[in-house]
Amino acid sequence: MAIQKAPRHSRRAVPTARDPVPAAARMISAVAVVLVLGACGGSPHGAASTGSAAGPARSEGATGASKVPEATTFTTVSGAPKDTAPGGATDGLVVHPDGPTPVFDRPGGRRVATLPAEQLGGPTWVPVVESSGSWRRVLLPSRPNGSSGWITGDGLSTARTPYTVRVELAKRRLTLLKSARKAGRWTVAIGGPKTPTPQGRTFLLATLAPAKKTPSPLVLPLGTHSATLDTFGGGPGxxxxxxxxxxxxxxxxxxxxxxxxxxxxxxTLSRVPLGSLVLITA
Known part of the structure; x- marks a missing residue:
């Protein structure tokens, strides 16, 4: 596995409705609109739902791969092991699959998903939370929240990020740590009583830069979902x-x-590498 510098954000501009949009970009556009106007708490232009979210989920052609979902923000990975230390720190190791990579429920165990090389139009970087020989246990961006899985192989690039984002819900406070030292602290807004911000260990998944004017010039999706809204405005919450x-x-x-x-x-957060850990606590 190649060691690289900490991964940078890959900013993707989201085309407006009047622009000709290729198939891949249409998915990015739809996600950005949902994140900015829906689950992110703007004035909703679509109804919230407690039904199952239907999202893009491609299958690989390899034997057995067609029976498992891609591990993306749109999918549910049944059988993925739960994160066993949802409040724990890591050593900053993050990994990028150079191509579609099988995800297993344990080293050498049952295949439960495929981790794609890209997420939301940018490179996939996920945090490593446990290692066993050449195997890496990583957090997944799929439902249910706290899903993890084991990956291995030569087609993986690794890097280290010195950053951790901590969100303390009761204090309405976000703290950015660099090498365990405070690099910034801000008062923030969080989920309301009926739509709370989910607690646990997650990570910076992607960067979206909407081309059309929105309440925020950048949106930084995390690898977690609303625990009360299965869908919002047609997106995965x-x-x-x-x-x-x-x-x-x-x-x-x-x-x-x-x-x-x-x-x-x-x-400041837009400069934090993808895959960096985000710890959300009460």
């Missing part, structure tokens, strides 16, 4: 970090699960 123009919301529990951050916080 992905939770994200993003900005908000009305500063009076900071310090309040008013969103549909996303975490609204001040402008300077968003600017």
């Amino acid at each position: 992905t939770v994200a970090l993003h900005g908000w123009p009305d500063t009076s919301v900071f310090g309040k529990a008013v969103t549909h699960g996303c975490i609204r951050v001040p402008k300077d916080a968003l600017r």
Whole structure:
């Protein structure tokens, strides 16, 4: 496995409805609209639902691979082992699959998913939470929240990130740590009583830069989902970090699960490498 520098964000502009949009970009556009206007707590333009989310889920042609889903923000990975230390720190190791990579429930065990090389139009970087020989246990971006899986092979690139994002819900506070030292701290807005921000260990999944004007110039999706909304506006209910123009919301529990951050916080967080750990606690 090749060792690289910490992965940077891959910013993808989201085309407007008037632009000609290729198939891959249409998926990115739809996700961005849902994240910014839906689960992120803007004025909803679609109804929330407790039904199952239907999202893109491709299958590989290899033997057995067609029977398992891709591990993306759109999918549910049945049989994926639960994260056993949802409040635990890591050593910063993150991994990128160079191509579609099988995910197993244990080293040498049953295949439960395929981890694609890209997520939401950018490279897939996931945090390693446990190692056993050449095997790496990583967090997955799929439902249910806290899903993990084991991957191995030569087609993996690794890097280390010194950053951890900590969100303390009761204090409405987000702290950015670099090499275990405070690099920034901000008061934020979190999910409301009926749509709380989910607790646990997750990670920075992607960066979306909507081309059309939205409440936030950047949206940073996480590898976790709303625990009360299975879908929102037709999307998978992905939770994200993003900005908000009305500063009076900071310090309040008013969103549909996303975490609204001040402008300077968003600017700083946009430079944190993909795959960096996000710890959300009570």
